[in-house]
Every structure is written in structure tokens, then in C-alpha cells.
Amino acid sequence: MTASEDHGDIVGNAPAPDGPVSVIDYGERIPNNVGLATDRRLQRALESWQPKFLDWWAALGPSLPTRDVYLRTATAIGRDGWANWARVPMEQYRWGIFLSEPTPGRTIGFGQHKGEAAWQEVPGEYRADLRRLLVIQGDTEPASVEQQRHLGSTAPSLYDLRNLFQVNVEEGRHLWAMVYLLHAYFGRDGREEAEQLLRRHSGDPDSPRILGAFNEETTDWLSFFMFTYFTDRDGKYQLGTLKESGFDPLARTCEFMLREEAHHMFVGTTGVQRAVRRTAQLLAEHDTGRGSGDDSLWAYGAIPLRVIQKYLNFQFSVSLDLFGSETSSNVAGYYTAGLKGRWMETRRPDDHLLAGLTMEVPVLADGSITSKTVPLLTALNLDLRNEYVEDCARGLRKWNSELESAGLQQRLTLPHEGFNRRVGSFAGHSISPVGEILTSQEWADRAADWLPTADDRAAVAELMVPRHEPGEFASWISPPSVGINELPVEYDYVRF
Ligand code: BYC
Numbered sequence: 001m002t003a004s005e006d007h008g009d010i011v012g013n014a015p016a017p018d019g020p021v022s023v024i025d026y027g028e029r030i031p032n033n034v035g036l037a038t039d040r041r042l043q044r045a046l047e048s049w050q051p052k053f054l055d056w057w058a059a060l061g062p063s064l065p066t067r068d069v070y071l072r073t074a075t076a077i078g079r080d081g082w083a084n085w086a087r088v089p090m091e092q093y094r095w096g097i098f099l100s101e102p103t104p105g106r107t108i109g110f111g112q113h114k115g116e117a118a119w120q121e122v123p124g125e126y127r128a129d130l131r132r133l134l135v136i137q138g139d140t141e142p143a144s145v146e147q148q149r150h151l152g153s154t155a156p157s158l159y160d161l162r163n164l165f166q167v168n169v170e171e172g173r174h175l176w177a178m179v180y181l182l183h184a185y186f187g188r189d190g191r192e193e194a195e196q197l198l199r200r201h202s203g204d205p206d207s208p209r210i211l212g213a214f215n216e217e218t219t220d221w222l223s224f225f226m227f228t229y230f231t232d233r234d235g236k237y238q239l240g241t242l243k244e245s246g247f248d249p250l251a252r253t254c255e256f257m258l259r260e261e262a263h264h265m266f267v268g269t270t271g272v273q274r275a276v277r278r279t280a281q282l283l284a285e286h287d288t289g290r291g292s293g294d295d296s297l298w299a300y301g302a303i304p305l306r307v308i309q310k311y312l313n314f315q316f317s318v319s320l321d322l323f324g325s326e327t328s329s330n331v332a333g334y335y336t337a338g339l340k341g342r343w344m345e346t347r348r349p350d351d352h353l354l355a356g357l358t359m360e361v362p363v364l365a366d367g368s369i370t371s372k373t374v375p376l377l378t379a380l381n382l383d384l385r386n387e388y389v390e391d392c393a394r395g396l397r398k399w400n401s402e403l404e405s406a407g408l409q410q411r412l413t414l415p416h417e418g419f420n421r422r423v424g425s426f427a428g429h430s431i432s433p434v435g436e437i438l439t440s441q442e443w444a445d446r447a448a449d450w451l452p453t454a455d456d457r458a459a460v461a462e463l464m465v466p467r468h469e470p471g472e473f474a475s476w477i478s479p480p481s482v483g484i485n486e487l488p489v490e491y492d493y494v495r496f
Contacts, residue, residue, distance in 0.1 A: 029047060030043075030046055030047070030050065030095075030096060030097060031094050031095075031096030031097070031098075032096050032097040032098065032180075033097070033098050033099060034097050034098075034099060034180065034184075039184075045191060046097075046179070049183070049191075049194055052195070053095070053176070053198065054091075056198045057091075057145075057172060058091075060146045060149060060201065061090075061149065062090065062145075062148075062149060062152050062164075062168055063150050063152065064150075064161075065496070066089075066090060066165075066494050066495065066496055067495040067496055068087040068088055068089045068090075068494075068495050069087065069088060069089075069090055069161075069162055069165045069166075069495075070085065070086070070087050070088075070162055070484065070485075070487070070491070070493045070494070071085070071088045071162070071166055071169060072084065072085050072166065072485070073086070073093065073094055074096065074173070074256075087495070090169070093169045093172075095169070096173065097177065097180040098256050099252035099253050099255075099256060100253075100255040100256045101252075102248065102252060105117075106118040106251075108246035108338045109246075109346055109352060110335065110338060110341050110342070110345055110352035110353070111246070111336045111338035111339075111341075111353065112337070112338065112353070113246055114338070114353065116246075118247070119246055119247050120248055121185065122185045122247060125337075126247075126339060127186070129334060129337065129339055130247055130250070130339055131182070131189065131193065133242065133250075133334070134178050134250070135193050135197070135210070136210055136211065137178055137238065138174075138182070138193075138194075139200060139210045139211070139214070140209070140210075140235065141171045141172070141174040141175040141178065142172070142197060142198065143201075143202045143209040143211075143214035143215075144167075144171050144202075144227070144231075145168050145171050146201055146202040146209075147202050147203075147216070148164060148167070148168060148224060148227075151218065151221060151224055152164060152165070153466060154464035154465070154466050155221070155466055155467065155468065156221055156464075156466075156467055156473055156474035156476070156477045157471075157473045157474065157477075157479070158468060158470055158472075158491075158492060158493045158494045159479075159480060159489060159491075160221070161493065161494045162484065162493035162494050163263075163267045163484075164224070165494070166263065166267075167232075167263075167267060170260045170263075170264070173260070174260070175197065177256075177257055178197070178253075180253075181250060181253060184249070185249065202214055203215045203216075203217065212321050212422055213318040213319055213321065213322055219457050219460075220457065220460050220461050220464050221271070221464060221477075222272075222275060222307075222308065222311050222460055223311060224271070225267070225268050225271030225272045225275065226272065226311050226312060227268070228264050228267045228268030229265065229271070229272055229315070229392075229395060230315040230316050230319040230392065231318075231319045231322070232261060232264040232265050232268060233265055233268075233319070233388060233391060233392060234322040234323070234388065235261055235264075236258065236261050236391075237343055237384055238384075239254040239257055239258050239261065240254075240343050240344070241340045241341050241343060241345075241384060242254040242340055243255045243341075244340070244341025244342070245338070245341065246338030246339065247339065268395075269395045269398065270480060271477075272312075272395075272399055273402060274477045274478040274479070274480060275302075275476060275477050275478075276305075276308060276399045276412070277402045278302050278303075278475075278478045279297060279302045279304070279305055279308065280403050280405075280406035280408055281302075281406060281478070282297055282300045282302045283297065283305070283406065283408055284406040284408060286300065294306075298459055298462075298463075301463060301475030301476055302463075302475065302476050303460060303463065303476050305403075305410050305412070307452065307456050307459070308412065309412055309413070310451055310452045310456060311452055312412060312414075312415075313415045313420065313450050313451060314451050314452055316392065316414055317415060317419050317420035318420075318422075320385060320389075320421060321423040321424070323381045323388070324381040324424070325423060325424040325425070326379060326382040326424050326425050327374050327378050327379060327381075327382075327425075328378060328380075329378060331377075331378065331381050332375070332378045332380065335377055335380055336377065342383060342384065343383075343384055343387045344387075354375075354377050355377070357375070357376035357377075358376055359373070359374060359375075359376045359382065359383065360372070361379050361425065362417070362418070362425050363425050364418075364425060364426065364429055367437060368437065369418065369431075369435065381424075385417075389414065389417070392414060396413070400412055413433070415433035415434075416433055416434060416435035418431035418435060419431050419432065419435075419450070420450075430442065430443035432446070432450070433450055463475065464476075468494075470490045470492040471489065
């Protein structure tokens with residue numbers, strides 16, 4: 001997939017490879033381009049993890065039984081051409097280990113080791129930090145599959161069902177990617193961490209997933225589309241920083257993961273867009289434009305805009321928490337050590353050391369939101385978050401253009417960065433979507449206007465009627481303009 005997929009409407013054939021291509025050996029039990037066949041110890045370790053992964057997939061992966069699904073599978077690692085499309089029984093999907101091609105002579109691009117050769121092994125002094133980063137990244141992948149487990153039974157179409165399963169198998173593969181690095185480079189500790197990745201579960205009170213957003217329920221398809229828009233986009237930005245890592249196997253792993261990630265965000269961008277389009281259509285058709293609180297839309301089978309806005313508020317705010325605190329000594333340490341860079345590190349016009357530079361970070365003091373100046377190194381979580389927020393705003397413009405074309409005045413907006421936060425400067429404070437500081441009582445009185453209530457979720461759930469016949473779509477969502485890989489929209493992407 002190309003980067004344009006994130007913003008465009010078309011899902012086409014993977015372009016022909018334009019560079020050196022490592023063909024993946026699908027004859028192997030674990031398809032890979034890391035020479036697993038020549039490393040017996042690693043092969044045995046991964047082969048003993050594989051049945052546990054498959055057990056986990058059977059127990060906590062997609063719950064809807066299917067015969068086969070039209071899926072893409074990675075088959076080569078050329079710069080562009082890598083995707084093979086076929087109908088695949090889900091349990092036979094080939095989860096493999098693929099790293100992007102190495103860049104000969106690659107050097108570290110930032111921090112105190114800038115200019116040194118990229119590491120092919122883990123430097124002893126950074127072992128604990130690198131392991132932590134891999135574990136946090138790895139933990140999110142199976143978590144999202146767990147969160148989305150039951151969505152299949154309420155899919156609005158076969159097209160959407162196939163997209164859900166594509167996202168799920170690729171998140172499974174991203175777990176494999178982190179497990180490979182843990183097994184290959186971290187010995188016994190790595191093996192133990194790999195086991196734990198299958199033992200923590202989303203929302204489990206005793207053994208939850210590590211990061212907050214991955215313990216939230218994905219209650220319905222609107223929530224899924226918001227998740228793939230906002231939370232997968234955090235994945236894009238975090239992977240973008242790990243792609244810069246001085247630890248070359250991690251950088252190459254993330255570079256390849258990012259290519260798959262583009263489709264996940266396409267699913268989110270267009271999924272929300274199609275829901276908004278349907279809502280806008282009905283609002284315009286029935287001339288019910290009496291403000292975004294128009295609940296008569298439920299009766300027409302669409303989701304009122306005020307509810308779409310609430311889902312957006314929720315998913316955006318929990319996703320902002322994924323960036324950690326605005327001021328963090330962890331992130332300064334990662335950067336200086338050369339483990340985690342900035343978004344588009346190589347394009348930043350500075351010395352890539354950042355000593356002496358500063359940044360303004362938000363603080364709450366004396367009842368108002370102000371800022372304080374801190375060393376830039378400690379503010380890199382915010383630097384990344386700012387890039388992310390700008391990117392989120394771009395998709396919103398697309399959604400709003402649906403409202404505009406329908407001749408409506410209402411618009412969707414991103415809430416203030418302090419709204420509904422659990423991590424960082426705003427945690428413990430009550431901030432409205434437009435950035436007013438509220439008392440706890442004011443918050444309690446008004447939160448139901450801003451975040452989905454149990455009633456909102458129940459009303460949305462009622463619209464989630466499955467459409468499992470080719471070409472059929474649920475009432476609350478418009479069909480896409482094109483199908484997958486140049487197939488028609490009404491193709492039977494999933495067979496039962
Ligand atoms: N929930 O110094 P701080 C994806 C903890 S998504 C719970 O501010 P730091 C995907 C933090 O661990 C991308 N705890 O944080 C998307 C720390 O704990 P310790 C996933 C949190 O380290 C969709 C303490 O609070 N990848 O791929 O600067 C589908 C102080 O924190 C949270 C990564 O995140 C939270 N939200 O930054 C599938 C990349 N936030 O150490 C997949 C790897 C913070 O004091 N992770 N804490 O016990 C990192 O780079 C960083 O660890 C973080 C946090 C950005 C997560």
C-alpha cells in the first residue's frame with residue numbers, strides 16, 4: 001500500500017517492485033526474510049511460541065466463524081511491491097517475520113551516538129530500555145485484536161468485515177514482529193516477555209494491557225472506525241519514531257509495519273466518512289437540520305452527529321494519553337541514547353542532539369492553562385503529539401466536507417488537548433472540549449453532553465444490524481466508492 005491510501009479513496013493493486021526484493025519462503029513453517037532456517041536455536045524458540053499464538057488467536061481472535069476471507073499477505077519486501085491477494089481461510093493465514101531491506105552503511109541519525117554505525121546487536125547499556133519499548137509496542141497489537149473480537153457478528157457489509165479481518169491479521173503479524181525481536185536479541189528475558197504478551201488481556205482486571213486505550217472496549221463499528229482513525233494513527237507516529245532507531249533490526253521492522261498500517265488508517269478515515277455521509281444525507285433529505293442534537297435520525301437508521309462527535313471526543317482523548325506526559329525524562333533518555341527518534345527525524349533542520357534547545361509545554365496554574373519552558377529533549381512526547389494532532393485534523397476536514405457538500409452548517413471538531421485526559425499535565429483536571437477549566441461538579445453535570453453515555457452506545461448498538469450478503473450495507477453507513485484491489489464493492493469478500 002502507498003502512503004496515499006491513508007488519505008485517498010482508492011485501494012488498488014500493489015505496485016510492481018522497484019528495488020531489490022527478498023522473496024519470502026512460504027514453504028517455511030514461519031515465513032520470514034530473516035534467515036530463520038540458518039538459526040536453529042531461534043527457529044526452535046519461535047516454533048514453540050507459535051502454537052501458543054495460535055491458541056490465543058482461536059480463543060481471543062475474531063469470534064465470527066468464516067470459510068475464507070479475501071486478504072492480502074506480505075510476500076516480498078521490495079520498496080513497493082509486497083502484497084499478495086487471495087481468499088484465505090483465516091486459520092491458515094501465514095503470519096510471518098519481515099524486515100525492510102537493510103540500508104548499507106546506515107548510521108545513527110540522532111543523539112549521542114549520531115554518526116556511528118547503526119547497531120546490529122543490542123548495546124548492553126540500552127538493553128532494558130529497548131526491551132521496554134518492544135514490550136509496550138508488542139502489547140498493543142494483540143490488545144487491539146482482543147478489543148475487536150466480536151465486531152464480525154455486526155459488520156455493516158462484507159466489504160467492512162473483510163477490512164476488519166485484514167486489520168486483525170496484520171496486528172497479529174505486528175505482534176510476531178516484536179516477538180521475533182524479543183526472541184532473537186533478548187535471550188531468556190525476551191522469551192518470558194513474549195509469553196507475557198499472550199497472557200495480559202485487554203480489560204482483564206488482574207492482568208490488563210499496558211496502555212490505557214487498549215483496555216477500553218471497542219463497543220461497536222463506529223467505535224472501531226474511530227479506533228482505527230485515532231489509535232492506529234498513534235501507532236503510525238510511534239512506529240515512525242522507532243523506525244529512526246539506532247538499533248537497526250527494530251528500525252527495519254517498524255519500517256515494514258508502517259506500510260501495513262496505512263491501510264488501517266484508511267479503514268478509519270473512510271469508515272467515519274461513510275457514516276458521516278449517511279447522516280448528512282438523511283439530515284439534508286429530511287430537512288431535520290435543527291442542530292446537531294437531532295435525535296430523529298435514529299428513526300431513519302443513522303447516527304446523529306452529536307453522537308458521532310462524542311465518539312470522536314472519546315477516542316481522540318484516550319489516544320492523546322498514549323503519547324505519555326508532555327515532560328518526560330524517559331523520552332529524553334531514549335532520544336539521547338539513539339533508541340527512539342522524532343517524527344521525520346532526518347528532515348528536521350537542527351543538529352539532532354537538541355542540547356540547549358527548549359519547548360513550551362502546557363501547564364495548569366492558578367486556575368488557568370498556561371505554559372512553561374522546558375528542555376526540548378524532555379518535551380519530545382509533546383513534539384510527537386503535536387505532529388499527530390495536525391494529522392488528525394486533516395481527516396476531520398475530509399469528514400466536514402461531507403457536511404458541507406450536503407449543505408449543512410454543523411461541523412465536527414477536535415476537542416481541546418486537555419479534555420478527558422488521564423496522563424500528563426491535564427490529568428486530574430476537568431477541561432471542557434473548548435478548553436475551559438471546570439469544577440468537578442460542572443464536569444459531572446456536563447460530561448454526558450461530551451462523552452458517549454451507556455444510552456448512546458445502546459442506541460448505536462441497535463443500528464449495528466449485520467449485513468452479510470454481498471453488496472448489502474447497513475442503514476447507518478454509505479457504501480464505499482470503490483472495492484478492494486479493484487474488485488467490485490459487491491464482491492463476496494468473506495464466505496461462510
Ligand atoms: N497508559 O514518562 P512518561 C499501536 C506510563 S499504538 C498507561 O510520560 P514515556 C497500535 C509510562 O509507561 C503505539 N500508562 O512516558 C495502535 C511510565 O511508566 P513507568 C504503541 C502510561 O515513557 C492500534 C509512566 O506512565 N507504541 O502501535 O515518556 C492498534 C510515566 O510516563 C501511559 C508505543 O507506545 C498510558 N497511556 O512515554 C494496534 C511506543 N502513558 O515506566 C497497535 C513505545 C504513559 O514509570 N512506547 N504511561 O512504569 C513509548 O515510547 C513510551 O513508553 C510511551 C510513554 C509513549 C508509551
